[in-house]
Amino acid sequence: MRRFFGNLGAGLRRWMIGRYGADELSRFLMWCGIILLIAAIFKPVAFLAIPAWIILLYSYFRCFSRNIVKRSKERDVYLRITGKFKSRFSILKKRWRDRYTHVYYRCPGCRTTIRVPRGRGRIAISCPKCRREFIKTT
Ligand SMILES: [Zn+2]
Incomplete structure (x- = not known):
């Protein structure tokens, strides 16, 4: 059994060679998808399941993509946008603290x-x- 999981891990690692893998953007997209899927449980917003699946599939597509240059550029755009919010928020936090x-x-x-x-x-x-x-x- 242990050997089976060892082989599975090695196989997965081999399969991921040359692929982009998970980054901040795909993690963010995954969480958005999961939150939308949970929200879609409720009848009035059940239509949210469709964009939720699209977002989830896109985040998986990004992880397994071999076009590393394009995925890194998407990540750079994402980090640039969130970085502004994060730095603004950290300044506000610091101001409030002192x-x-x-x-x-x-x-x-x-x-x-x-x-x-x-x-x-x-x-x-x-x-x-x-x-x-x-x-x-x-
Ligand atoms: Zn000045």
């Missing part, structure tokens, strides 16, 4: 967000990126 100790300002020159300690009164802030100085009350 809302009592720091103040955040935008540089009027380059729009960079600058973190300044709270309660220092009226201070001149110099942007670390473009070196522009501006005066704010913290």
